[in-house]
Amino acid sequence: MSALLHPVGPEPEETYWKRRAAVLAILVVVLILLAWGISSLFNRSDDTSGTPVQVSTSPESTLSDPPTTPGTTPESTDPESTGTESTETESTPTGTESGSPGATPEATPSSTASTSATESTAPASSPATTSASPSPSSSPSPTGPVLCTASDVVVEVSGAQRVNTGRTINLNIALTSKSPCVLDFTETPFELRIYSGSDRIWSTNDCSSYRFGGQASLTPGGTWTHTIPWNTRRSLGDCQLDSRFLLPGTYVATALVSGGEPSQHVMTVLA
Structure with a gap:
């Protein structure tokens, strides 16, 4: 030490x-x-x-071809595959066939540029697709006459207040509308009834010749009129009338369109 x-x-x-x-x-x-x-x-x-593996950017070759390593040429695993898949698979690894690892970085930018071009091209088709889609068109507005509803029609009935039994009285029907429309009597029937208390004496529905037919054009400022004669006898249906005249008393004429508000006129039948 x-x-x-x-x-x-x-x-x-x-x-x-x-x-x-x-x-x-x-x-x-x-x-x-x-x-x-x-x-x-x-x-x-x-x-x-750690050299990056060159992968084909084509969707078909990605699904069907195995990844290639630098210096090796990929071979087609299916000799009967379509021409499109073979062409894309063989043309993709061109930059990696030099055999040296140093050539790999030169092929990578090409693949990246191809992918970038594909990505930049894809969104460009979206506006064209959107503009090509037909825009919803508004439903056409009706050009013909508008049909009246029961709530649009105002009905009024008038006539003499006294009539002798055995005589004929004229009952006047006036129709107006809150807005311009056409009243179709087939779609919206009209009826005139005559009561004595709860007893139904007479109705336009008891005979086809009494009923309204066709159409009536109604306006807020105009009035559509029609006169219905009644001979103070009871209707029996099928256009038949009682042979006897009604007894003196009070009778009420009620006019209405189906579903609408009725209008009434009170009459006194004298002996």
Whole structure:
């Protein structure tokens, strides 16, 4: 131990310590160089194994062809595949057939540019598709006459207030409308009834010749009129009338369109 700390020899002790320091420095440099060489070797191995695999941008080749590695030429797995798939598969790895890993970065931008062009082209078709779709058209407005509803029609009945039995009285029917329309008597029938209390005496529905037919054009400022004669006898249906005249009393004529508000006129039949 004494010889290690205090070298013995023909030369001064300082010389031996310098030699030891030089040897130690050389050893440290060698270790550093060795470590750097090993690190470079591993980094190069990682770069080689991490080379990006060239993948075809075509949807058909992506589904049917296996990925290729640099330096190898992909072979078609199906000799009877369509011509489109074969052409796209064989033309895609052109930039990687040089056989050296260094050629791979040059092929990658080409693939990226092709993908970018595809992505930039796809949205451009959306406006054309949208503009080509037919816009909903508004439903056409009716150009013909508007049919009256029961709520549109105002009915009024009038006539003499006294009539002798056995005589004929004329009952006047007036129709108006809140808005211009056409009243179709087939769709909206009109009826005139005559009551004595709850007893139904006479009705236009008891004979076809009494009923209104056709159409009537109604306006808010105009009045459609019609006169119905009644001979103070009871109707029996099928256009038949009772042979006897009515007894003196009070009778009420009620006019209405189906579903609408009725109008009444009170009459007194005298002997």
